[in-house]
Structure formats: C-alpha cells, structure tokens
Amino acid sequence: MSPPRLALVALLLLAACGPAVQVANPVNASGAPLSTRSSCQPTDQDQFVYRPSRLQLIAACVRITGTVVSSSAESDGDVHINVRLDPPYEALLTKANLTEQGYLIVEPVCRFPPLQAEAIRVCASDGDPIAGDLPAVGAHVFMEGRYVLDLQHGGWSELHPLYRWGATP
C-alpha cells in the first residue's frame, strides 16, 4: 500500500474512534450525600478526557476551596495539581489520596498536545481547553470540576477535568 493510501486509511480508522460515556452518582467517595453548589456547571471538557473508563464518576460538578501545593505537566497533556483542601472539603478525599500526601488532585485536561498515544486523538479534538494561566503554587483558590475516583491510582479522588478556578481571600 502506498504511503498516501496508508495515511488515508489511518485517518479513517481514527475518525471511527469515539469516547465512552459515564453516568453521575451524587454521593461522595464514602457513599454519603455530596454537597454540590447549584451554580457549579460542567463545561465541554468532559468529552476530552482520554480513556474515560479509568475514572469513576461521583458527581458532575463540585466546588472546593484550598491551597495549591504543587503543579506539574504530564505527558498525557494534562496538568497535575495537588491541592490542600480547606477543612469543609476534606471529606472528598479517600485513603488513596494519602499516596499524594493527602492532597486532592486537580487535572485541567489537554493543556498541550500529549505525547502519550492513547490521549493524542482525544486532546487533538479539544480546540478550546481551559483558558488562561493556572493557579500558582501557594495560591488560595476555589476550583470547580468533575469529582471522580481514579481507578488507575487506587481510587484517589480528583477534580478531573477542572472546569474553572479563581482566587479567594
């Protein structure tokens, strides 16, 4: 098969791939009813989470406040932000979060084109990832995102994807 034909076949195969869908269940990781703000609204970033089956959906949108402890880029195009939660939100953590020093993980997705293969197409389709700068380490912020358990990492809790954030006093 000639290279141009091979490229065409590859593009058609790519177009046939699509993300899976999960259903919300508004309780926290311990099974207790989850307190969510009615103003917390998801954005279109949900559809740009690659390999969605690795995340167990708990609530479609949750707002937290806390302090950013660290932030680093990942090869899947996401940014991994560790947040020390303010006391009212600590119930969102699971035992598995202890492997991340007891911080909540917050992940804005597709901040840059990923190198990790399973994320390439999904992120390539995201023409409008969360805009602007991300919070600096040490900042006290509110964050809104999809509350999930990461099954790949023992079920630690995350806001993934991050929908929006802002500074708080």
Add this chain to the structure above:
Amino acid sequence: MTALRWLALTIVAYAAGASLAVAAMNAVARPMGPLGAGGPFIFLFGAIVGVAVGAVQYLGLWRRVALAAWLGASALGAAIGYVLAAVVGEQLGNVISPTGNIVVGGGTIQDLSGLVLGLAIGVAQWRVLRGPLGVGRWWIVATAIGVSLGYGTAAAVLELLEVDLLKVNLIPSYGAIVGLGAGIAQVIVLWSRRSRVPA
C-alpha cells in the same frame, strides 16, 4: 562518524522534534483540532516531529543521502506513524482494564503504540537509506523496537519516578528517552558489517 555521535544526534533529534511539535501545534494549530476527529492535527504534529528528527539526523548523513528525500521520508513516516499510534493507543486503552497493574497496562499501550510509530518511521527512512548506505530491512525492525522501548520507558520514567529535572523539562525529556531507544537500535544496524557507515 561514530556510533556515539549517531546516538547523540538521535537523542537530540527526538527531543527537538517533540518540543517543536508541541510548541508549534499548541501555539497556532489548536483551532484545527476538532477537524476530522483530530486526524489532520495529529498528522501535522507527526510531520513536524519527523522534519525535526530528519533535520538533526541528517547531520550524521551529510551528503550521503538527498536532504529533501530524507526530510520528506522522515516527516511522512512520523505523520503516518503518529496517526496509527493514536488509533492503536486509544483502542488498547478501551480494552485494557484501568484497575489492572498500571505498569503492565500502561506499558502495553505505550510499547505497542511506539512500535507502530517506529515501524512507520523505519519503513520511510529505510527507503532512502537502503541505496546509499546499503542498510537492510533490519533498519525497520530496529527503529520499531527502539521507538517502542523508548516510548514505554519514557512513560514509565516520567510517571513513576520523581526526577525533578525530567519533570520540569517534560516534553524534551520524553523525546530524548524515545530517541535514546531509537538511537541504540539504529546504531546496531548502522554499524553492522553489511552497512556502509557514513564517514
């Protein structure tokens, strides 16, 4: 030309390719992302990687192959390879359980995706190299295996090890590790008895 020089060039080539492609596509190509389910975006991303890889590796092939043919082959190979790797990676991600061992599951996804990428680059580059340098089809096998191992190693090192220097320079580090795998494998082929090593 020494084996060490080819290895160094290949490490720099893949590091530069990854860095350039990520920066360029992030800066100017985001709006084209949703077109064709991301296919054109990935194709262009891979082409940029391939041009950078070809340009830097050409320093080790100076005047032994035609520059345009080498750059074109590397770009087309990487472009097709990235599109195919994206398909393979996504499909594997859908069938491999997320609750399994992350090293085994994630490693399988990265290694097989890298294998496809390396295969495409290897085939394209071999078609240019086979005449002037007498490089055999082992070039294809070596590049496929080298990129595969490089991809798996890069994902594992950057996910599992907390090395600040690598984390801070994530994109070039990823590319450099992939280049290390490809470079070692290609050195073995280039310096085999049957190849005519560039002077």
